[in-house]
Amino acid sequence: MSTAQHIAVLDDEPDITTLLSGYLQSQGFRVSAVHNGPALMALMAADVPALVLLDLGLPGEDGFSIARQLREHHRCGLVIVTGRGDAIDKVVGLEVGADDYVTKPFDLRELLARIKAVLRRIAPAEPAPAAAAPVAASRDQLRFIGWTLDVAARRLVSPDGQDVALTTGEFDLLLAFARHAGRVLSRDFLLENTRGREAGPFDRTIDVQVGRLRKKLEPDAENPQIIKSVRGAGYIFVPPVTNA
Numbered sequence: 001m002s003t004a005q006h007i008a009v010l011d012d013e014p015d016i017t018t019l020l021s022g023y024l025q026s027q028g029f030r031v032s033a034v035h036n037g038p039a040l041m042a043l044m045a046a047d048v049p050a051l052v053l054l055d056l057g058l059p060g061e062d063g064f065s066i067a068r069q070l071r072e073h074h075r076c077g078l079v080i081v082t083g084r085g086d087a088i089d090k091v092v093g094l095e096v097g098a099d100d101y102v103t104k105p106f107d108l109r110e111l112l113a114r115i116k117a118v119l120r121r122i123a124p125a126e127p128a129p130a131a132a133a134p135v136a137a138s139r140d141q142l143r144f145i146g147w148t149l150d151v152a153a154r155r156l157v158s159p160d161g162q163d164v165a166l167t168t169g170e171f172d173l174l175l176a177f178a179r180h181a182g183r184v185l186s187r188d189f190l191l192e193n194t195r196g197r198e199a200g201p202f203d204r205t206i207d208v209q210v211g212r213l214r215k216k217l218e219p220d221a222e223n224p225q226i227i228k229s230v231r232g233a234g235y236i237f238v239p240p241v242t243n244a
Helices: 014-026 037-046 063-073 087-095 108-122 130-138 168-179 187-195 205-217
Strands: 006-010 030-034 051-054 077-082 100-103 141-144 147-150 155-157 227-230 234-237
Touching: 006 014, 006 037, 014 030, 014 108, 030 037, 037 063, 051 063, 051 108, 063 077, 063 087, 077 087, 077 108, 087 100, 087 205, 100 108, 108 168, 141 168, 147 168, 168 187, 168 205, 168 234, 187 205, 187 234, 205 227
Parallel strands: 006 030, 006 051, 051 077, 077 100
Antiparallel strands: 141 147, 147 155, 227 234
């Protein structure tokens, strides 16, 4: 059985799916091309891919609705690849849980780099070697005001012991905050440390992800006390963090 990572490409344009399928296969991936939402959902039921490339401009279908369904039922990577470059569309795409947003026309090498970055972030942690078993209790767990961020398992546990679902981007952003608690972090720094790229002048990726994190962490997201904004500078993660 092939060990190549599986990528699904959903686009209604055969030229695009042919181009992406051929290129990604040449880079060692296994690719399934589909042309509508029902075909993607059938694929997800039979052979869940590691990552989905999703076009938003599908005739008669709502690409954002498809993205929401993927996020509700699957933990695969999700990269929106679309001709819709409007800033509002990008914000909505990130709000529904996309790990990245690429506009057409795109450079194949840049898209490949984005795909690999998402796959690295969602990859399961390597199991500890047998010799390390006696110190397993010292795994990297960051704690703050009752919350636990389990780095190895990529889990966030609330003060009352409940798992809190995070997208890949949200987890990486919270990890960056927790590892730099008490420091003012610029949007450029956060974007580079979570997505491996610099922010453009209209890039609101970090603001969107911060808003989503606040809704999950803060008792009152409109009056945040954990992740505070610093006007003209970025954000600061306020509570002290300990490493268990």
